[in-house]
Amino acid sequence: MKKNRGRTGRKRRRKHLHTFVDGVNCSHKLEYIKLKKWLKDRGFEDSILRPAEFRETGRGLMATKTLQAGDLIISLPEKCLLTTGTVLRSCLGGYIKNWKPPVSPLMALCTFLIAEKHAGQKSPWKPYLDVLPKTYTCPGCWEHDVVTLLPEPLRKKAQEQRTTIHELYLSSKAFFSSLQPLFAEDTGTIFTYSALEWAWCTINTRTIYMKHPQREWFSLEPDVYALAPYLDLLNHSPNVQVKAAFNEQTRSYEIWANSQCKKYGEVFICYGPHDNQRLLLEYGFVAMDNPHSSVYVSSDTLLKYLPPLDKQRKAKLSILKDHDFLENLTFGWDGPSWRLLTALKLLSLGADELFPS
Template sequence: MPGHRSGRAARKRRKKQESITQSVSLSHQQQYVRLKTFLHQRGFTSALLQPARFTDTGRGLQALKTIKSGELIISLPESCLLTTSTVLNSYLGPYIKSWRPRISPLLALCVFLVCERHRGEASDWFPYIDVLPKTYTCPAYFSDDVMAVLPTSVQRKALDQREEVRGVHSSHLSLFRSLQPILSQPVEEVLTYEALRWAWCSVNTRSVFMSHPSSDFLFGQDVYALAPFLDLLNHRPDVQVKASFNEVSRCYEIRSVSGTLRYEQAFINYDSHDSQRLMMEYGFVASCNPNSVVYVDTDLLCDVLKADRGLDQKMRFLRENNFINNLTVSSEGPGWRLLTALRLMALPQTLYAQWKAVLLGQRVCEETEERSARTVKTLCERILQDTHTALEKISLLLQCVCPSLTEQLRVVEALRQEERCILGNCLKAMECSAEQQTPDELLSRQPDDADDNEDAVS
């Protein structure tokens, strides 16, 4: 018996240790030594944070001492920021300034990153480019197999992102060819689609918001700034910080609101995004995200309600009143916009005069509420079935794909697992509510921020 107790205790200790986040400092590695030297020469030092690798999030920044609420954790001088001013003042400047039609700030930064990576250690920005990820896990990188296991509601957006990057590359081949004089290899071997995709994702996933004055040489809003070292900070939904460019100090500053304990990972908050948005924009899914929802695709909605002879008219009415998007369910239950749309769907065409009132929040009869509740349940069950099928396909793909695809699949798998959890909790919440409340009380939620009710009824 004592031996059995000892084994059980050892397993418990092991399990507890595995659940604790471990970290390993990266400060001694040559590429981070070079990065810190590069930044120090430009006026930045950090006594509060060091690069480290964490078992739960990968690379991030670790607090070397306890950071108090309200304390300034990073103050990165303007000279350390890579902006369009950096590009226009570089060897690329004359080419971009003379090019017509004018290009976007995003493209200017992308071309600069590709050219600087091509220059290798001869580049002033090599210490920064050397620590940038070599690949990304946002949709622009997704293979067809990975695209196929995405939720329907995000699949179209993901395909659009991939095609957008392809379009940016194919529509600027003349610009790229004009840069041949500054390249040591044929332009076709340097400014490739793959290279531009890497740069595009680098800017989109890692830049901070920083408004710049409009330029005579660029077209469109300029709000990008790449921030070396600062961009190692990872996102966590429950963390609060204040981040902005300080016009007095001429530094990009991040001030902690939540605080961080010594040796723990310091986080920032990229904004109140759900997991689909985080995956689309940044290529990851945050655990325990209170903003996460499951989107109900309109094609699925129409399929579930296809027996309704007035479906086309109702869908047209919803579309005309900006009520066809952001139909969601959360762990607490169906979102207000979805409930409202389903109430309208449950009404007969003879009550057309009431449709606008329903979108404005008017209550409907008990029978209509019951039909709406049944439709929500059917929608959840249909999406849940698709989720299970996708997870099975992901499991099979993970057994036979290369490492780069494995990373992509793990991100989609996390999204699908979260989706499964939300749908299961939604069905349980509705079941519990149905036992305790009347259908009218069950579906009596009011608009809230989580439903993203930004489109007013016209």
């Protein structure tokens, strides 16, 4: 009988494979081949990373060799980055410079993404746009009925996110109309609410932090965004550390490993010490085994346990409200946060302690 031919053999082989390979390499797909070529034309030298599908985290980047602390993970030349500078150099630049009141850096980037997506084959950014997600999972994009199922205070934050995008859309309509000379179609059919929602989520979930000097053509909001093709395929892990910054000498955005990553393992970066509520709101996912996990205590819950006959109830609430202490009250792995403890301490003060004579 031939060895390993049966079901047990197949199972064993699969198990053996899984101990080496965490994800399925998808670098052979046409969209990634085109993206790599596009990046190479802009000076990108192939890195040790490959796009892959992972069971736990979806699409991400896989290491083709073991990475040690101190290794360069990726170096993306300035020419590959999409910033407000890119937008100002495009045909949108003149319109942005002439528009009053000035648009925000975020809005300029959203407009650029929508316009380039609309340009299709004609867009020089097509290979990048083709690998961007078609939809996003941030709560601001969820159906209203689904958002109402969320617990407070997450529900309120999700509704605020939706309102933010909606207000941005309404306040930008006139600016979008001003771009009509650039398009054969009615701008109302190009710069739609769903197009803005997609662009807004693209910026909010994928940009790297890169501070640019304040420019007179933009509003005063900080200009700290850069879209970094390919590098933005890196998923988040709260348990890794990397060094990431724009290197003025090499004129490239570089990421350096601070810990080891095994060959064929997923390479992660850390988006910040975020709890799962923040990850869900800003990036549309939650992280397993998140050391920053916390449970939010809504002000309603807090007030439920405040003695109803407390004569100082109104005064205490007013102090907490004025000092913004009715929000972001949490329990973490180490117990109540300092903010929650402070709020609880104030609520449990006796009348003589609250206003000592």
